[in-house]
Amino acid sequence: MRTIDTLDVKGRRVLVRADLNVPLDGDVITDDGRIRASLPTINDLAGRGARVIVCAHLGRPKGKVVPEFSLAPVAARLGELLGRPVRFASDVVGESARAVVTALGDGEVALLENLRFEAGEDSKDDAARGAFADKLAGLAELYVGDGFGAVHRKHASVYDVPKILPHAAGGLIVAEVEVLKKLTEDTARPYAVVLGGAKVSDKLGVIANLLTKVDRLIVGGGMAYTFLKAQGHEVGNSLLQEDQLGQVSGFIAEAEKRGVDLVLPVDILAATHFAEDAPHDVVEATAIPADREGLDIGPKTRELFAAKLADARTIFWNGPMGVFEFEAFADGTRAVAEALIASEGFTVVGGGDSAAAVRKLGLPEDGFSHISTGGGASLEYLEGKTLPGLAALED
Numbered sequence: 001m002r003t004i005d006t007l008d009v010k011g012r013r014v015l016v017r018a019d020l021n022v023p024l025d026g027d028v029i030t031d032d033g034r035i036r037a038s039l040p041t042i043n044d045l046a047g048r049g050a051r052v053i054v055c056a057h058l059g060r061p062k063g064k065v066v067p068e069f070s071l072a073p074v075a076a077r078l079g080e081l082l083g084r085p086v087r088f089a090s091d092v093v094g095e096s097a098r099a100v101v102t103a104l105g106d107g108e109v110a111l112l113e114n115l116r117f118e119a120g121e122d123s124k125d126d127a128a129r130g131a132f133a134d135k136l137a138g139l140a141e142l143y144v145g146d147g148f149g150a151v152h153r154k155h156a157s158v159y160d161v162p163k164i165l166p167h168a169a170g171g172l173i174v175a176e177v178e179v180l181k182k183l184t185e186d187t188a189r190p191y192a193v194v195l196g197g198a199k200v201s202d203k204l205g206v207i208a209n210l211l212t213k214v215d216r217l218i219v220g221g222g223m224a225y226t227f228l229k230a231q232g233h234e235v236g237n238s239l240l241q242e243d244q245l246g247q248v249s250g251f252i253a254e255a256e257k258r259g260v261d262l263v264l265p266v267d268i269l270a271a272t273h274f275a276e277d278a279p280h281d282v283v284e285a286t287a288i289p290a291d292r293e294g295l296d297i298g299p300k301t302r303e304l305f306a307a308k309l310a311d312a313r314t315i316f317w318n319g320p321m322g323v324f325e326f327e328a329f330a331d332g333t334r335a336v337a338e339a340l341i342a343s344e345g346f347t348v349v350g351g352g353d354s355a356a357a358v359r360k361l362g363l364p365e366d367g368f369s370h371i372s373t374g375g376g377a378s379l380e381y382l383e384g385k386t387l388p389g390l391a392a393l394e395d
């Protein structure tokens with residue numbers, strides 16, 4: 001991949017695709033890790049006199065303008081962290097974007113509104129995506145891909161624009177790939193992967209491939225309930241991917257056939273509803289009451305998962321073990337994070353919320369070999385898949 005130092009950027013409009021998909025509480029950014037991770041590339045380009053046009057997505061507004069997914073709070077935070085004003089365009093490729101880009105001076109930075117407000121960005125239709133990519137590319141002369149967390153998406157700003165503009169990979173993508181490569185080559189064993197989080201349907205897909213690579217697969221968080229249900233247990237109102245039960249039964253059989261140690265929760269914190277102060281009890285994972293919702297793994301599971309990680313020499317962890325944003329349901333996530341910190345092996349945490357959880361729980365970031373900004377992206381990289389956003393930068 002060509003790197004940004006090979007680009008002559010002075011006085012030129014450079015479109016930077018960043019991943020600024022940060023957790024928000026209303027319009028308050030609860031963790032700015034992904035914004036911070038994007039600073040070195042933006043600073044480097046601006047410092048060399050580029051006119052930097054940053055573009056990014058927030059949430060999944062599905063091609064419509066949804067005000068709560070506006071990047072306006074991110075523009076303000078980006079400006080604070082850069083220590084220079086960031087001009088914010090109130091649309092993506094419309095009048096505001098064109099005016100902001102035209103007014104941009106050398107060394108100045110702009111941020112476009114949420115890319116996913118435009119239906120072309122994540123359209124499955126090549127022509128629709130291409131038409132939007134043409135408009136986006138029309139704003140700039142050069143393209144820099146730096147949104148590692150989104151490189152697994154075949155989206156216009158990730159995949160199609162670099163086919164139109166001369167391009168290079170930003171420092172974040174280069175650094176992420178360098179570390180994650182180590183997990184795919186000569187992996188020290190036992191190799192354990194811990195999966196949790198809420199993007200269940202997305203991430204179940206990676207399991208088939210991971211089962212050919214890992215020694216232990218530990219499943220918690222919102223991911224676990226589809227496994228428990230596939231084993232025939234009641235999961236109440238817990239997060240469930242009903243349409244993927246058959247696929248998950250297949251994973252359970254495949255793990256057994258391959259001798260992969262598939263580790264599921266043995267107890268659960270089952271709450272009456274999804275709330276910070278919801279009454280809850282510890283229940284057996286095989287006996288979640290029909291009117292309850294699993295919001296964290298239980299104490300026996302915390303011990304079990306820690307024991308399974310204790311002698312692992314490579315650990316990759318994506319997805320919180322529970323709703324860590326609520327203090328009462330953060331202990332499972334804390335226990336897994338602490339098990340990685342205690343490990344003498346090579347440990348990688350991946351994902352916006354997983355990394356945010358580490359910081360929110362006050363755990364030392366240098367306790368891990370690497371904290372990746374990509375969750376789904378790093379998992380798909382570990383599968384050995386060609387990721388659209390990386391392939392486009394290699395061409």
Ligand SMILES: Nc1ncnc2c1ncn2[C@@H]1O[C@H](COP(=O)(O)OP(=O)(O)OP(=O)(O)O)[C@@H](O)[C@H]1O
Pocket residue numbers: 149196197198199200221222223239294295296318319320321322323324325350351352353354355373374375376377
């Ligand atoms: N049992 C559960 N029920 C509901 N939500 C859960 C549960 N366990 C974890 N979560 C939620 O999962 C969310 C994070 O999941 P997600 O898959 O987005 O992880 P991630 O680290 O951000 O990865 P990515 O970068 O791919 O988005 C958190 O907001 C957390 O509250």
Ligand SMILES: O=C(O)[C@H](O)COP(=O)(O)O
Pocket residue numbers: 019021059060149150153199351352374375376377
């Ligand atoms: O949070 C992430 O993993 C990235 O920003 C990608 O977001 P997405 O899963 O909505 O495509």
